[in-house]
Amino acid sequence: MIELIDISKTYHLGDSDVYALDEVNLSIDDGEFLGIVGPSGSGKSTLMNIMGVLDVADSGIYLLDGTSVESYSAAELARIRNRHIGFVFQNFNLIGRMSIEENVELPLIYRGMKAAERGPLVEAALEKVGLIDRRRHTPNNVSGGQQQRAAIARALVTEPSLILADEPTGNLDSHTGAEIVQLLHELNATGRTIVLITHDSTLAAQTGRTVHIRDGKVAAE
Amino acid sequence: MILQSIKMALKSILANKMRAFLTMLGIIIGVMALVVLVSLATSATSSVSDRISQLGNDLFTVSIRDDGGKPLKMDELDALTAEDTVGSVAPYLQSSGNVKQGTSTVRVSITGTNNAYFSIMSSALAGGRLLLQPDLDNYAHVVVLSYEAAAELFANVPISDIPGQSITLDDLPYQVVGVLAENESVTSTGMESYSVYVPFTVTARMTGSSDITSFYVMATDASQITAAETALNFWLLDRFGDTDAYYVQNMETLSETLSSVQDTFALLLGGIAGISLLVGGIGIMNIMLVSVTERTREIGIRKAIGATQGSIMTQFLLEAMVLCLIGCAIGIIGSGIVLGIVNMIASSGTDASSTTTATTYTLSGTVIVVSVVFSTVVGMVFGLYPAQKAARMHPIEALRYE
Numbered sequence: 032m033i034e035l036i037d038i039s040k041t042y043h044l045g046d047s048d049v050y051a052l053d054e055v056n057l058s059i060d061d062g063e064f065l066g067i068v069g070p071s072g073s074g075k076s077t078l079m080n081i082m083g084v085l086d087v088a089d090s091g092i093y094l095l096d097g098t099s100v101e102s103y104s105a106a107e108l109a110r111i112r113n114r115h116i117g118f119v120f121q122n123f124n125l126i127g128r129m130s131i132e133e134n135v136e137l138p139l140i141y142r143g144m145k146a147a148e149r150g151p152l153v154e155a156a157l158e159k160v161g162l163i164d165r166r167r168h169t170p171n172n173v174s175g176g177q178q179q180r181a182a183i184a185r186a187l188v189t190e191p192s193l194i195l196a197d198e199p200t201g202n203l204d205s206h207t208g209a210e211i212v213q214l215l216h217e218l219n220a221t222g223r224t225i226v227l228i229t230h231d232s233t234l235a236a237q238t239g240r241t242v243h244i245r246d247g248k249v250a251a252e
Numbered sequence: 253m254i255l256q257s258i259k260m261a262l263k264s265i266l267a268n269k270m271r272a273f274l275t276m277l278g279i280i281i282g283v284m285a286l287v288v289l290v291s292l293a294t295s296a297t298s299s300v301s302d303r304i305s306q307l308g309n310d311l312f313t314v315s316i317r318d319d320g321g322k323p324l325k326m327d328e329l330d331a332l333t334a335e336d337t338v339g340s341v342a343p344y345l346q347s348s349g350n351v352k353q354g355t356s357t358v359r360v361s362i363t364g365t366n367n368a369y370f371s372i373m374s375s376a377l378a379g380g381r382l383l384l385q386p387d388l389d390n391y392a393h394v395v396v397l398s399y400e401a402a403a404e405l406f407a408n409v410p411i412s413d414i415p416g417q418s419i420t421l422d423d424l425p426y427q428v429v430g431v432l433a434e435n436e437s438v439t440s441t442g443m444e445s446y447s448v449y450v451p452f453t454v455t456a457r458m459t460g461s462s463d464i465t466s467f468y469v470m471a472t473d474a475s476q477i478t479a480a481e482t483a484l485n486f487w488l489l490d491r492f493g494d495t496d497a498y499y500v501q502n503m504e505t506l507s508e509t510l511s512s513v514q515d516t517f518a519l520l521l522g523g524i525a526g527i528s529l530l531v532g533g534i535g536i537m538n539i540m541l542v543s544v545t546e547r548t549r550e551i552g553i554r555k556a557i558g559a560t561q562g563s564i565m566t567q568f569l570l571e572a573m574v575l576c577l578i579g580c581a582i583g584i585i586g587s588g589i590v591l592g593i594v595n596m597i598a599s600s601g602t603d604a605s606s607t608t609t610a611t612t613y614t615l616s617g618t619v620i621v622v623s624v625v626f627s628t629v630v631g632m633v634f635g636l637y638p639a640q641k642a643a644r645m646h647p648i649e650a651l652r653y654e
Binding site: 085086105109110112113114118120126129141142 | 256549558560561647648
């Protein structure tokens, strides 16, 4: 259960303040597949960063599973990102020097898990996204769709309660994009909360619920 | 976690081998300079001190600078020998001359002395006898040869047959009475290894003066050194009435002075090498800063998936330290190779027929430990700022970095 209550965030660009988010109220139930739609610059990425505790709101309350994150230290926020949230980015954000398997393993290493326990989890995650035969490849040696699958495997390997996908199909052709969305649907079917951020309304139409955001405000549901 | 971080560090170093090597070069050169220079200095020091201590620390060398018109004579030394703490006294007079035997002529150093000299120098006999008191009393033209001189003059004669042979020393006939055993002390280096010993009275007569200008004094045993020195100084002051008239030198003080000078030298060299290590550390910091900037996005990704500031910090700090330690290891191996080459050159430069042993330069264990510790510290200190910079990055800004 995620609740955003009067969340505001301002960025300072030179002398002027830019309201990225203006008293946003939003609640997401467990197991929901929510689409957040809006044009670029509408504040949807800022919203995702705050939901993913990569950033902290200037004002308002963010309740993640009933607890407010405002009082958390940087180390505690890192722990929340590690245990409760999985990110899927538009540009995949895999580490190029490492193999797909190692990329997927990384969040478990930061969790402090032993190698013997990590192995089966990594394997299961790769199995789920259909990349088990590409595990030793580096991201550069696989297609964009496969890179995004690897990123999804990395997001779900920690069994997070929330997966945040920011334009996950933005860099993919429509066919591959549809596959990725299909994969997100499958994950949603196993009970995970998915938040899909996109400017593509046809994609948003496939989600369970859509929230439109414009100029830092929730425009319509 | 630490093991994982070390693995990660190794991986990112290996990902860019050429850059890693160039970065390490400063450390490699620094460590090599430190290890090689200090090892050379300490090996040389210990080799010289070894040679000096072979001479014995219970030995005093007395030189008469100004006898005030009353030159020291043989029989006066007998009075000194009578002192309880004094074991033996040997006057010596050194000159050089040519020895002829058959067709060969050898330039030798001639030491005029007495029987006590050989025990003071711990010279053993290989054959025949030493110089004895009657030789001195009778001005006997007898000579004891050093092993090297005997080998040079009587190349094909067994040592047992050399005593009894005749030689010509500075155009005067002498009879060989003894041959010394091989000796590797400081007195037997280079030219001086061709030494011959004749009765003190004989050299005195040849030089036209029976005055004693220098002599060795040995204490009865090591525990009596201080007492013997006191007795010696009393005796000399009583005899000459002026402390400036003579000069007493102890081998122990000599070797102490020498080794302290060389310790200072080693420290100085080590200091200079340490500075080059420090410069190497700055190189590490430079590259680590570049690496942190280059990997900004990676840092953002790591933070997004749950890396804490601590783990990012550890990762970059370990990377700097691993770089330094690999550099250090290569430097130590390089130093071993350099010292090996130095040893090879040193031993091939030594004449095969000469028995002088070349100093062998070995890696000093202390300096290896020092260089490992120093490299670790350098890695830590110079890795700290880049690591901190990486750890403090804001995750979103890092993720947006192109």
